[in-house]
Amino acid sequence: MGPVVRASVLLLFCACAHTAAPPPAPQLDRSALPPWSEQIRVREEWLTHRHVLLLEMMRRHGVGMWIVVNEEFHDDPLTQFVAPPRPYAGNRDLFVFVDAGPAGLARHAVTGFWEEALSRYFETDRDPKPWDQAMKALYEKYRPRTIALSIDGKRGVTRSLTKTTHDALAEAMGPEAKARFVPAGPLIEEYSDTRLPEEAPMYRRMVELTEALARRALSAEVIRPGTTRVGDVRRWLFDRAWDLGVSLWFQPDLRVQRKGKAPDMSRGFLAVADEDVIIARGDVLHLDFGFTFMGLNTDFQRMAYVLRDGEAAAPAGLEAALANTRTLQDVMCREEARPGRPSAEVYEGTVAKMKARGITAQIYSHPLGFQGHALGPSIDMRSAARKEPSRPLRPGSYLAVELNTRTAVPEWGGQEVFMMEEDPAWLDGDGYHFFAEQQTQLFLVR
Secondary structure (H helix, E strand, O other), X not given: OOHHHHHHHOOOOOOOOOOOOOOOOOOOOHHHOOOHHHHHHHHHHHHHHHHHHHHHHHHHOOOOEEEEEEEOOEOOOOHHHHOOXXXXXXXXXXXXXXXXHHHOEEEEEEOOOOOHHHHOOOEOOOOOOOHHHHHHHHHHHHOOOOEEEOOOOOOHHHOOOOHHHHHHHHHHHOHHHHOOEEEOHHHHHHHHHOOOHHHHHHHHHHHHHHHHHHHHXXXXXXXXXXXXXXXXXXXXXXXXXXXXXXXXXXXXXXEEEOOOOOOOEEOOXXXXXXXXXXXXXXXXXXXXXXXXXXXXXXXXXXXXXXXOOOOOOOOHHHHHHHHHHHHHHHHHHHHHOOOOOEHHHHHHHHHHHHHHHOOEEEXXXXXXXXXXXXXXXXXXXXXXXXXXXXXXXXXXXXXEEEEEEEEEEHHHOOEEEEEEEEEEEEEEOOEEEEOOOOOOOOEEEO
């Protein structure tokens, strides 16, 4: 991402002033974000910029024609990012991008009905031909060497084309065209993992709002020790998301650690707490929360401590445990991560430095963008365990810096406590930079 982004992103929101008794966060409602008509206007501006980048991407991946198919009751995950983000209700709508050589990028929309918004981005007939005839004509006009489709990928968005539509395309375009069908996965990944400078201001606002709701959820506004259950906090966040007018791409999760109680584990991680667990004084709480808005996604985690009677601060051992997680964040984001460096090298370098410091760490960071678990290089222990091919980090891309450390806490009799953090961040030549301030102290529930 260029210097414009670096300058703008440095204006980070300071909502994370971690004092012992932070002032109440402002009430949030739908006025905090733009209405739908304004969202469409802004996203269509983003689409214009994204289409400018597409031809170079297609050429890098050897793609002559790229076809995205949206079907009734089976929206393709890419439709809202390759075409104007409006409702599509046709039985089968196709968006076709062609490397037309010296003429540049040709864009065709093959739909059942003419739509004015589409005509601003695509060549489209006011009196459309049947889709199969139109696709045959496009192939015969351009005769691309490769035709990229969402097939044979490892992730849903790269294998979204149905077999029925694949076969129908092959029949319509002919056997010569079918022989040129190739998976679009690599192109889809670059297209999806490329962030625009124009997206950054809205995304910063989204992260600010995510942090504000997380802070309120982990406070006395929501939690009354000895009474409030985990499910109450989850339902409060569901309702605040409704107030804000955003959707959730995963349900809010809480984890509870308690002195003298062995942690419940699931697949090597601290397990999510059951909804009927009553939050008690002395508990360490973890919240995982994020939302979707304007085609972008946040993913955010924070830790809190429920003060015991007579306490004014969390035990020093718990704050020291959180400091270990900050060290892990700093090493990965500021020392190891750089554009172009393979993700596996970043992971291995970070883990080696944690071992040298005697810190037990887990890293499971993932891209953010069109999806919460988006396409792109992950800095992730699971990818390392699967020996997946490493890919270079893309400048300007967004990452959910998701990780934890496990530390023995003296005040808990040496019991180990997980400190789990997750922060949306963007990458430049100096590493990853958080959109919100790093958590420097545990949130306190009084």
